[in-house]
Amino acid sequence: MRTSAGKGAMRQLRMKGKTPAVVYGGGAAALSLEMDTKTLMQQLLEIYRQNAVVTLKIDGDKDRYVLVGEVQTDPVRDTLIHADFCEIDLQKVRRFDVPIVYTGIAKGVDLGGEMFVEHDSVTLEGLPLEIPDQFSLAVTDLKIGDHMTFGDISLPPSLKLISRADTVCVKVDKKINV
Structure with missing residues (x-):
């Protein structure tokens, strides 16, 4: 957990190889964290922009299930400045x-x-651990004039x-030459 706040303190934290982060939600006050930048960057590259549920193990606190x-x-510099978790x-x-x-190829x-x-993308509702990372739709059978709808996705x-x-x-559709 992190006890310092402010620009100067965050700059010092980053110089030590740490990234400030915050956990929101869960009905409690926001929790400020400091995380090892190298480890966080490697793990975020694997899951960022996915519907991945992450288990945050926080020293002296309970495990928390979060979304990035x-x-x-x-x-x-393409370096981490801050991360928010929900x-x-x-x-x-x-x-x-x-x-x-x-x-x-259609x-x-x-x-x-x-x-x-x-x-x-398609909007779904369900329990977090049952949501897939993505859906694959084969378009090989589509002929000119054919289409697929969200209803064609097998859920x-x-x-x-x-x-x-x-x-x-x-x-x-037919190719339109301009």
């Missing part, structure tokens, strides 16, 4: 935006069409689709 919130980096209840249903990865593209990705019964099922997420 905002991560601030220095744009010139504490969550693993038994409480939440909403998540899950990325969609389109795989394959038949319609081979026949001169063009594939248009309308949405690259486990424990997850609820929040995005409208009839919303087109990818389509193949």
Whole structure:
């Protein structure tokens, strides 16, 4: 845990190879932390921008289950400046935006069409540990004029689709030459 605050104290912390961080949520006051920058950077690279639940083991405190919130980096030196974590209840249903990865080459593209990705993520509701990191949708069967909707995504019964099922997420149309 961190007891110091302010610009000067944070600058000193960073010079010692530490990164200031904060844990919000969980019904308690925000908890200020200092974390080893090298270790934090390696672990954040693996999970940043994913719906990954992280277990924070805090000296002298209980383990906390968190999602990575905002991560601030220095744009010139590409070093960590600050990290925010949001504490969550693993038994409480939440909403998540899950990325969609389109795989394959659509038949319609081979026949001169063009594939248009309308949405690259879908909103779902479920328990945090049941949310996938991403969905893969095979587009190989799409011909010119075909499309796929969010309703075409195969979901486990424990997850609820929040995005409208009839919303087109990818389509193949004739190529327009301008």
